[in-house]
Amino acid sequence: MPYPGELASKAAHAEIIRNPDVTAFLQECNYLTPPSDEECQAVAARFVPPLSAQVRTPAFVIAVDGSNHESSIDDKLPSTKIGYIKIGAVLIDLQQYGSLKVGKYVDPFRVAELQNQASALAFSIPSANIRWGNQPTVRESLRAWIDQQFYGPRTRFNAADPTTSLRSTLFHLAARRPGGLGTGDPYRLKIHKCPQCGNGPVELEDVPEQQYCPFCGAEVYPTDCLRVWEEAQEYQSNGVVMSRLMLILEHLVPFHYMRFLFKTAPLALSEMAFFVDGPLAIFGTAAWLHRSFMIFLQEVNRKLAKHGCHPLLMIGLQKTGQIVDHVSLIERHVSNDRLLAVDDEYRYKYILAGREPSRGGFGFETYYGQDLIYKTPTGRIFVFALPYPYPSKDEPGVDFVEEKVQFGHYPQLPTAIALINQLESDLYKNAVVPIALAHRYTAISLEPGGKVLDLLTRRALNA
């Protein structure tokens, strides 16, 4: 770390270059190399035309994206930080969207109107060296404040009804958790252990009152089940926590919509598509959520099928990442209007550079959707994911690794493709309009967004 005003030496790297160990290390590294033309052609041959089918595109799209920013409270105290997360959900009426095109062009003013139908959840996070209320540590502050925000009126579909809060959605999902930590009761959940004493599991109810650990009497919170507190730092940036929480929220918010609609107007779900940014997967301490998502989606689809409705459409769209990198290498060899379901063999061979396959198949502990690569008739290429068609990866009699890549198991695939074709955007590479709008609505720019948040933090804390 430099001192203020200090400039770095211009020759400091020479020692590294001269070090023979470094040279030897570089020579022994294995890494992903661009495929040859022959390999590319072989890979491209795996792509097939998508099944043509009569589809009924949904009436609405909800696209969710998130963004975060960490502000220091003062230039003199750069290690004292507050984090901000913004989760945006953009609602697009596709009929309205279809009418935007006038001739070859899209009416920009009306696109701007679309963005007015957006909602946002803003979360603040006590980061390094910040304590909230009477909480003794950053970690305790983080736990209490996250829980309060999940429960707050702004996260509710009906501000007067706490059972419509984001926290209640978490209860509904946690109740579906397989194994001993599931309760089967949407008003009760279990956290695997008390963050204070480490004993567990601890069962909590969806009630407004503060609840306490039965073992040690410490305060416990329903949102502790997300386990983001495990990565909290007292004196350093909590960027990791923020990233984890943002990822969780990006997936949780669509399920929040789904849960409430499922309860009040379930068939409306067959009229909707949900776009989230990134693969359909939850990483880190809250990865267990992916199983609850799978179970919940299965319940929704069963109900929709009972009424003769299409299954719910949820699409994870990846703008960046390993598959996107891989695709850019082979793109020119793939014909237009071609599709590929990324199977484990392909992934480990071409994308993950020969990494050892994981138990139960790729993403066994994290993914709830299948990645697909699609090149549109206009030549744009998309990496997207659809939810797995099973409530679990251990379905009896199902070879999940084989079955998950069969197109026939994804009745919503033709609709997804039609929707991507309809919504592909010139604005960003690899993006569809809803995600682009959600991103634009959510992204906190360094300037002026980040600067303004810095000012807010400083003014509020200094006041």
Added chain:
Amino acid sequence: MTDFQQHLQIITRRVLSLERLWELARFQPNDAQREAIIHVDGPLYLTAGPGSGKTRVLLWRALNLIVFHEVLPGEVFLSTFTEKAAHQLQEGLQSLLGLVTNLTGRPYDLTPMYIGTVHSLCRRMLSDRRRFSVDRQRHRPPTLLDELDQYFHLARNRTWTEVRQCAGLEGDANGIINGIFGVRSESRHVAVTNCLALFNRFSEECLDSDHALYRLDNDASSLRNYLQTWNLDREGLSLLVRLYAAYRESLRTGNGVEQTDFALSQQEAYRIVETCTGSDQVFRHVIVDEYQDTNTIQERLFFKLAAGTGNLCVVGDDDQALYRFRGATVENFVEFPARCHTYLGRAPRRLSLEINYRSQERIVDFYTAFMQQANWAKSDGQDGFYRVMDKDLVAHRQSPLPAVVASTPAEPTDVCAEIATLVRRLLDEGKVGDPNQIAFLFPSLKYRGAMLDSVRRVKEALEAVGLRVYAPRAGRFLEVDEAYDLIGLFVHIFGYPPRADLRGHDYQAYMEWLQSAEAQGEALMHSDPLLDGYVKERRAELVRVAQDYRALLRTAESHHWDLRAPYDPDRMKRPLYNAHGYSDEGKRLLASTYLDRVVRERTAKGQPFTLGYILKRVTSIDWNVLDLFYRLCGFEHFKRMFDLAERAEDEGPVTNLGLISQYLARFMEQRVPIITADLLVDKLFQKLFFGSYLFALYRRGETEMEDADDPFPKGRIPFLTIHQAKGLEFPVVVLANPRKDDRGPQRVELLMRPFLEREPGEPLERLAEFDMMRMFYVALSRAKNLLVIAHYKGKGQRINAPFITLLDAGFPRIPTFNLNALPAAQEKDEALPKIYSFTADYLTYKKCPRQYMIFRGFGFVPARSQTMFFGSLVHRTLEDLHHELIRRRESHE
């Protein structure tokens, strides 16, 4: 409002459209259906051929109004012809609205909606003090008597005597009355039955007795000519009108509570609508199904209700008008456009549902050709027709394959055998899945309570090929095996009634039936020692309580205690306890501390029990006839019937048991809710149950009560009257008797005509022909895949003229009919979704599937209905309080 909430509102507002709902409900309306559904403003005249999906149209029409036009459910008046249809529509609507709720989250409550038969809706209007009364102060609506109640009311000694005396009729009243109806009989039963048929017609035509008598006394030559032409007697007519006036008076004053019947309740409803300001705008939409079967008072009521908005939608098919004998006036439908002009001042929009989704093309062609066999023209055709002529029915199921086949013209026995063989093959070759998918239709099934020979022949032919028949309206219901079994055991328990001073064939036949039942009961007891023991125990119990009552009575008499005097335990208890012959069981009841406490409490309140009450109380038994019924059902013989139904092998016996439970419940409700010993002493109970109630059911040939949901048990071939088949459909229909003799206009119609205050409509001399055509049209149009017609020939055999013409030499006959070409019947696809309630269905089923089958599936009446009665009482009291509070608040404001 949160952002989430805003999103939700945007989504749920826009995802809803009628087209989307159709898609979800898998309904693809044709153009006419679509137009009928979305028509909102002004009168609508909807002619709907058989199987044209009119029920669905009504359903979607109501939904469209409620969901997309902001019409509140309470602003819709939807009248159907049967409770079953109303029930189906309500359930269907509830289900579709559930779909809407599933899409939008918006809930709908159909409770305020007026949906039901016109009778039930009138009744509801009479008690709807909020909307049809200015001050909410109207008295409780009169008790409604159904047909059987009406009969019991008028046939009761006291009422009948009063009515006759009021009408100034002395001497051989029954003979005189029956004579006016053209019947030579002195039977009161016949006289009462005939009178009621006419009285109902009088009420439906809004006959004013005074005015009618005035007309009879002062009318011109036209009346004289009419009476002469039809050989009627002016004095006889006058007597009937006076009897009618006296009957109405008896309803008003008899029994201590005001009573009414179906027809009069409509008049009362009409009167209320006429007098209550704004009542013509209570309903924004009045929709009437089966309009061809409405009568005069109903027509007036409907137009009156719709006068404020003009939104009157009528749906019907004049070709299916069957209920003239109940006062239906088909002209109301045929002339609807003109009437609309008169009453609403505007012409209705006419739409015709002509695509038949039910029957194969050849069947539709056949019944269309059938209707063309009659001349429907008024006089020379210049004045129009007695029928809606511009119909063009088209079958949706187009197929050149034959679907109508007749038997070889032959003697009845041969025809029946040929048809029975065909039916056997249909079942064996899987063309139908269950015998209940083949309906045998007859113009009538019985005469004077006994199965007609023509019906019996068909039944025997079917039985000869191993098929069983379910014929609830053939013969008396009491002649089914299960009634013999049950009533036979009842005879063994209660004993015979004392022999009544009655003569006549009916009574003799009834007593013979009772003896047969007793013999059947004995056979059952013989075969089951447990049952035998149970029956004897109950019998002994009854004997014991009767003896106890006598013993207590003797003691009371010996002490000169008045039975109406207050019971004084200090003075009376000991002597009663020591009464000679008083049983130990009885003593226990008398000595109970609970009884002592209750007696003391009542005395302290100044409301002491009478001695008579105490004697009854300590000798009453703790079961009633329904309890007894259910306990008997627990024995092996009856248990087997439930097992059969549970395995879906034969539901006939259990269906019959369900009906018996309903009759027993009615007896309890109207005659004897609790069996007390005083009723047993002089065999009063036996008189009431066997001598009066059961006898009345027997001679009326009661068969009306059928399960509204699924009247045709699996495993049996239904034998139905054509009237009974109205509104139903079957994969295979056998018209087993294409003969209906023209006996001229019905007597009631002749007697009614001179009093009509409207255009008389179809001429009397053509009524029989028109009615015959319409009746057979209904029969022919019930078939989906195959229509079989019995073609009788030979001595004394004939079929009606249109059939003679149509069943010519080239007509397909059974022996040459290729069964392979016939499509197999599909499992009945529930046309309308059924709603299951959480408590009545789900929880009951969860508690006990067999109980669910019995009470919900087969309509058994629970034995402990007192709790339900109490529940209703509480409900009504709360409602009264509610209205009173609103009234006070409004008057204060």
